Amino acid sequence: MTSRRRIDSAALRASPAFRLIDRRRCIRLTSLVFARVAVGFLDLLLAAALYLLFLRLQSVSPIKHSRWTPHTILATVALTGALVVIRALLDVLSTWLASRQIQGLYNELLLRLIHGYSKMRWERFVERNRSELLSHATHVAREAADFYHRWVELIASTIVVIIMAAALFYQSPIAASALCASVILFYILHRSAISARLQRAAFLREQSMRDLQKDIADVLSAGREIRAYRNHAFFFRRISQHSGRLSECNLRIVILPQIVRILADQGVTLLFLCIVAAVELKHGDTRQLLSLLVFYFALSRRLLPLISQIFFILGQMEGSYENVLTVDSELQDCLRNEIPVSLPHLPSGDFALELRLVTYSFDPNAPILQHVSLHLRVGQTMVLRGVSGSGKTSLLNIIAGVSQPTSGTVYVDRARIAYVPQEILLLDDTIRNNLLFGLPAKSDAEIRKALTAARLEDFVALQPLGLETEVGDNGILFSGGERQRLGVARAILRGADLLLLDEATSALDEENERQLLENVRVSGVATILVTHRLHKLPIAQREFLLQGGRLIEHHPTRSVGNDNGVVELEEDFESKLGCDHDAQYLSSSAALGEIIRTGCTPS
Numbered sequence: 001m002t003s004r005r006r007i008d009s010a011a012l013r014a015s016p017a018f019r020l021i022d023r024r025r026c027i028r029l030t031s032l033v034f035a036r037v038a039v040g041f042l043d044l045l046l047a048a049a050l051y052l053l054f055l056r057l058q059s060v061s062p063i064k065h066s067r068w069t070p071h072t073i074l075a076t077v078a079l080t081g082a083l084v085v086i087r088a089l090l091d092v093l094s095t096w097l098a099s100r101q102i103q104g105l106y107n108e109l110l111l112r113l114i115h116g117y118s119k120m121r122w123e124r125f126v127e128r129n130r131s132e133l134l135s136h137a138t139h140v141a142r143e144a145a146d147f148y149h150r151w152v153e154l155i156a157s158t159i160v161v162i163i164m165a166a167a168l169f170y171q172s173p174i175a176a177s178a179l180c181a182s183v184i185l186f187y188i189l190h191r192s193a194i195s196a197r198l199q200r201a202a203f204l205r206e207q208s209m210r211d212l213q214k215d216i217a218d219v220l221s222a223g224r225e226i227r228a229y230r231n232h233a234f235f236f237r238r239i240s241q242h243s244g245r246l247s248e249c250n251l252r253i254v255i256l257p258q259i260v261r262i263l264a265d266q267g268v269t270l271l272f273l274c275i276v277a278a279v280e281l282k283h284g285d286t287r288q289l290l291s292l293l294v295f296y297f298a299l300s301r302r303l304l305p306l307i308s309q310i311f312f313i314l315g316q317m318e319g320s321y322e323n324v325l326t327v328d329s330e331l332q333d334c335l336r337n338e339i340p341v342s343l344p345h346l347p348s349g350d351f352a353l354e355l356r357l358v359t360y361s362f363d364p365n366a367p368i369l370q371h372v373s374l375h376l377r378v379g380q381t382m383v384l385r386g387v388s389g390s391g392k393t394s395l396l397n398i399i400a401g402v403s404q405p406t407s408g409t410v411y412v413d414r415a416r417i418a419y420v421p422q423e424i425l426l427l428d429d430t431i432r433n434n435l436l437f438g439l440p441a442k443s444d445a446e447i448r449k450a451l452t453a454a455r456l457e458d459f460v461a462l463q464p465l466g467l468e469t470e471v472g473d474n475g476i477l478f479s480g481g482e483r484q485r486l487g488v489a490r491a492i493l494r495g496a497d498l499l500l501l502d503e504a505t506s507a508l509d510e511e512n513e514r515q516l517l518e519n520v521r522v523s524g525v526a527t528i529l530v531t532h533r534l535h536k537l538p539i540a541q542r543e544f545l546l547q548g549g550r551l552i553e554h555h556p557t558r559s560v561g562n563d564n565g566v567v568e569l570e571e572d573f574e575s576k577l578g579c580d581h582d583a584q585y586l587s588s589s590a591a592l593g594e595i596i597r598t599g600c601t602p603s
Contacts, residue, residue, distance in 0.1 A: 016328035017151075017321070020109065020144070028101055032152045033159070035094035040160030042087040043302040044167055049080040098152060106145035109327055113137045116334025122403045123362060124337040131217035132210050136330050139209070143323035150320060154313045157306045164303045194256050194315060201256070202319035205249035206326065212242040253319050258312075339404065347411040352378045352498045352526035353399060358408035360394055368394050370549035371408070376542075378497060381517060381527045383539065386546035392530045393422070395546065396500045399528070412498065418491030420504035424483045426475035431460060432467040434475075435490050442493060453519040454489035455512055456482070480507035488516065492523070499527045506531065514539055 021029070052069065053076045070076045114137055117125065165180065215238045219226065226232060347354045355374040361367035368391040376382055386392050397403040399412060400419040426434050435447055447467065451457040459482060463469040475483045484507050491499055499520060505513040510533070517539055520527050529540065545552045 017147070017324050019328055020324065020331075021105070021148070025101075025105065025108075029148060029152055032094065032098050032101060033156045035090065035097065036152065036156030037159045037163075039087060039091050039094060040156070040302065040306070041163060042083060042090065043160075044164055046080065046083045046087060047167075047302075049076065049083055052076055053080055098149060102145050102149045105148060106142055109141040109144060110137050113141060113327070113330060113334075116331055116338075119338050120334055121337045121339055122397060124333075129210075129214055131213040135210060135213050136326065140206070140323045140326050143320050144327045147317060147320035147324050150313045150317050154310060154317065157310050157313070161303060161306050161310065164306075168303075194259070197252065198256050198315055198318035199322070201249045201252035202322040205246060205253060205319070206322055208242050208246040208249055212239065212246055215239045215242055256315055342404075344414065345409055345411045346413055350378050352376050352380070352412070353528075354411035355399075356409045356411070358395075358398060358405045358410060360391070360398055360403065360405050364406075367406070367549050369398075369405075372549075372551050374544075374551060376498075376526050376528070378526055379521065379524045380542060381521050381529065381540040382542045382544060384528060384530045384544050384546060385532065390546045391549060392546050393502055396502050396528065396530060399498075400500055416495075416497040417500065418494045418496035418498070419500045420484075420487045420491050420502065422503045422506075424475065424487035424504070426471050426478075426483060426486065428471070428473050430465075430468050430470055431463070431486070434471055434486060435467075435493055437490050439494065447493065450489045450493040453492050453516070453523065454485045455516050455519070456485040456489055459485075481512075484508065485516070492520065492525075497525060499525050501527065501529045503530055503532070505529070506533070510535060 018026070053073070056073045056076050070079050113133075117128075117133055117137075169177075215235065219235050219239070226235060353374065353376040355372055358369055358372045359367055360369040372395065384392055384395070394403065396419065398405050398410060400417055401414045402419075427437070432447065435450065436442060444467070448457060451460055460466060460469070471477055471486075475486070478486065484504055488501070488504060505516065508516065513533075514535075514537075517527065517529065527540075543554050545554065
């Protein structure tokens with residue numbers, strides 16, 4: 001029963017390692033094992049050829065002859081030299097193939113992680129720490145790929161040791177028995193004194209690495225606040241604490257396998273002396289003894305380091321296997337939280353967007369959006385207002401396909417949407433590449449047209465390098481308004497039919513904002529602008545308030561002529577919300593029409 005449990009435990013530990021590689025990759029890794037075994041087999045043949053050469057030099061005939069046995073010294077030298085060349089070439093080729101395969105596996109794991117993160121549900125993605133995800137895709141994936149390299153070397157080395165031990169047993173059963181006893185002794189020592197400590201150190205190292213990366217990312221991203229509050233010491237203490245813990249774990253991971261290697265090296269030296277003593281006791285012919293010592297020396301030159309290497313690799317694999325588990329866990333999490341595939345729903349007629357009874361929530365008991373319906377025509381501009389946390393950004397995320405509604409249907413061509421979020425992400429690259437943002441090359445005329453619409457053409461023209469000007473890390477060399485207009489120009493360049501602006505003009509003055517929106521409207525693009533700003537003059541054909549998870553529309557033309565403009569319009573709109581409105585009516589298109597026609601909800 002106990003042995004069966006051990007077998008099941010080993011199978012469970014191995015399953016994540018096999019889940020990460022497909023059948024083709026497994027076949028390639030297996031072929032690498034055979035290639036490395038072939039190198040070890042050539043070492044055995046080389047030892048036999050040297051044994052034969054020394055017999056020829058002493059004019060002693062080998063005990064057993066075969067057809068391939070050379071009969072002259074020159075023929076034996078030629079055979080030995082050929083084996084040396086073939087062995088060297090095969091060693092170089094197998095090493096190159098192994099490195100290439102492991103690098104390819106690392107690239108595959110990295111791309112699978114990035115693809116999984118990009119397809120992860122937004123609600124789950126925002127819960128994750130960005131520096132931790134970066135570590136998984138780079139450092140952890142690299143270590144996980146190295147686990148398979150060590151696996152190849154471990155299996156190959158073990159097979160070669162078995163083959164050479166068999167050859168040694170054929171020549172001297174006493175020496176082979178001593179070898180087996182030494183290997184068993186070292187294995188027991190490794191499992192009892194080294195393995196558990198390595199596993200614990202590897203686990204703590206990954207945890208400390210994540211904490212350290214989070215701290216460093218916080219310091220680099222919050223540099224302005226840290227300088228303003230002058231609390232460098234607090235963050236430095238945190239970094240120092242996690243860095244010290246990481247150093248201790250790395251020290252254990254490095255030292256423990258080295259201890260095993262040192263013990264193995266000295267042990268195999270004693271073992272070689274035992275082999276010499278056994279040969280001396282068994283063979284009385286000194287000429288045969290010299291040849292046998294050459295054979296054992298050539299064999300042990302490869303065999304003894306292999307034994308040491310096996311235990312060293314075992315120590316390394318204990319640490320790298322934690323990375324395999326991490327990558328496997330991340331990929332499983334990506335699969336569990338993958339965005340469901342849904343068929344596209346295109347709007348009808350001349351509509352750019354249709355929302356039909358869209359509901360969205362993190363918690364079923366506290367919906368963010370409730371049965372929201374909306375029809376937006378091509379070329380229309382819509383302003384969306386609401387208090388912080390009312391769900392404005394969530395609504396834009398649903399329209400853009402970033403998030404998925406809990407219920408309801410979104411009719412929109414997502415291939416023709418451009419989205420400018422609150423925080424504009426700029427690449428540490430040129431203005432041109434930030435505008436393209438993955439698009440195929442565009443002509444300078446197309447780029448200038450987008451810059452003109454975003455009212456950024458004069459700023460770019462003043463730059464010494466024009467479109468080739470570097471923007472710095474996330475646009476740090478640009479002001480807030482310039483970064484926002486660059487984001488808007490990027491969206492316009494994509495030739496979208498629907499433009500989503502989430503507080504994307506907050507850093508602009510009202511005149512620049514009005515002219516930018518007018519440029520967009522003239523181009524025939526439907527626009528949804530989320531803003532908290534109260535404008536003196538209407539800037540859109542339609543205005544909505546998002547309150548209690550529901551959209552409430554107000555027509556500015558009902559109050560045109562008031563000297564106070566939109567400020568009073570907003571007050572009038574808010575006073576309407578104080579009426580005894582039925583929530584169900586507010587969520588339906590019919591009720592909205594009734595409000596617009598009569599100014600209040602029907603009884």
